[in-house]
Amino acid sequence: MEKIRLLHTNDLHSHLENWPKIRRFLIQRKHEAVHNNETIITVDLGDFVDRFHPLTEATSGQANVELMNQVEYDAVTIGNNEGVGSAKEELNHLYDQANFDVLLGNLFDKKTLKMPSWAKTSKIITSKEGTKIGLLALTAPFPLTYSPNGWDIRFPMDLLPELVSELRDKVDILVLMSHLGVSEDREIARTFPEIDLILGSHTHHLFETGEVINGVQLAAAGKFGQYVGDIVMEVDDNHRLTAATVRAVPTSTMTEFPEDQEEIEGYIARGHALLRAKTVAEIPYDLALGDEEPHLLIDATLQAVKERAQTEVAILNTGLFLAPIKKGQVNQDQLHTTLPHPMHLIRVTLLGRDVIRLVLEMERNRGFLRNYPIIGMGFRGKIFGEIHYSGLEYDAVNRKVRWLGEPVVEEAKYVFATVDHFMFIPFFPTIEIAGTCEFLFPEFIRSVLGESLKSHYPID
Known part of the structure; x- marks a missing residue:
């Protein structure tokens, strides 16, 4: 009877405060396996990278790959934070220095329809006693955001029959x-009993001791490095899987050294220093968060959004802005912090009638959203905040909407700009249901603001 250990991490989202303990845990388990002449496989399931962390932002994710190299993963895949949170050129070079294989079966170049050069469809690992373990990987398909970034993302169920058929007889x-x-994992388990084990992520779900559907073992280890998945597979003399023990090990129970905190703070300090060195503009006044100051940060950003999108109207919310920008030199660190x-x-x-309906949705939800906490879907703030229009007006008394000072014509077409978050949250369904939406890549909103400030207030 052979035992094969499989360790998995996922959805770290650059929460590097847990990385020293995770790294120590993974390396210790690898050393134990070598000492006991056992096979151990270590994988990451994506979203290791998240540009909310200053070091990730400053290095376009390269620093995260350096950290992953420390544990020498056998294979990783990408999440949407790597796939959509990186410009195409950045993703094409994200893994240049990686000492592990990147597996991904459903992403293709939009022009050539070929897989990216940095990815493999699958990998076969042979255990100490000759058992062949086949690895496949798929990432969440978001055509609306992958396509304008130059990628052709395919749906899992369209590809899995061929991927499973190709690999099953070899392993x-x-x-x-x-x-x-x-x-999606549960549906795959119901549809493909040929798969032995599904390691899950993306929705940050946690299976502390696993879940079995249709004879397929499922495992999942939460988010932010709060757990590490630890699976022990038992294999008989004919290399058939007979049992699997699944655990999600809490990071809070792992060994911690005094120097860990210094390392964690060092990542943050290094990121801030790199970003501070990249100056953008020199502004003659403070850009404030409040509603009473003469120069509001949200007004400057609304203007920047209109410039980038080439529209006359823009809509944003105050909860996007986490810090003011002070008079004087502006650098990438300030933009990233804000x-x-x-x-x-x-x-x-x-159409005009849908503009009216959208504004009514926003006005109806305005009071509710003012202090409403938002988590996920790209939002890295605390509350949604106040809705601000530029180029739009709403007459609450008469329930009338004006566009650039003129009444909205119901059958006319109108174009405005905002952040993609407005499409993903459930409060403004008119955007997705009635709107034609074009995603503008590759800039993030902070880059859009930075370019606008640079053009209006260049550094001498």
Whole structure:
């Protein structure tokens, strides 16, 4: 009877405060395996990179790959934070220095329809006693955001039959590294009993001792490095999987050294220093967060959004802004601190009657959203905050909407710009249902503001 250990991490999202303990845990388990002449496989399921962290932002994720190299993963896949949070050129070079294989079966270059050069469809690992373990990987398909970034992202169920058929007869154990989410994982388990093990991520779900569906073992280890997945597979003399013990090990129970905190703070300090060195503009006044100051940060950003999107109207919310920008030199660190969100702009085209409906949705939700806490979907702030229009007016008494001072014509077409977050949250359905939305890549909203400040207030 052979035992094979599989360790998995996922959705770290650059929460490097847990990395020293995770690294120590993974390396210790590897040393134990070598000492006991056992096979151990270590994988990451994506979203290791998140540009909310200053070091990730400053290095376009390269620093994260340096950290991953420390544990020598056998294979990793990408999440949407790597795939959409990176410009195409950045993603094409993200893994240049990686000492591990990147597996990904559903992403292709939009022009050539070929897989990216940095990815492999699958990998086979042979254990100490000759058991062949096959690894496949798929990431969450978001065509609306991958396509304008130059990628052709395919849906898992369209590709899995061929991927599974191609690999199943070559291996004894078939493992899917999934950055698809718990619902998709369960559906795959019901549809493909040929898969032995699905390692799940993306929806940040946690299976402390696993879940079995249709004979397929599922495992998942939460988010932010709060857990590490630890699976022990038992294999008989014919290399058939007979049992799997699944655990999600809490990071809080792992060994911690006094120097860990210094290392964690060092990542933050290094990131801030690198970003501070990149100056952008020199502004003659403070850009304030409040509503009473003469120069508001949200007004400057609304103007920047209109410039980038080439629209006359823009809509944003105050909760996006986490810090003011002070008079004087502006650098990338200030922009990142103020707008840490991995959000892109969208240009939305609506008929006039739908513009009116959208504004009514926003006005109806205004009081509710003012102090409403928002988590996820690219938002890295605390609350949604106040809605601000530029180029739009709403007459609450008469329930009338004016566009650039003129009444909205119901059958005319109108174009405005905002952040993609407005499309993903459930409060303004008119954007997705009635609108034609164009995603603007590759800039994040902070880059859009930075370019505008640079053009208006260049450094002498």
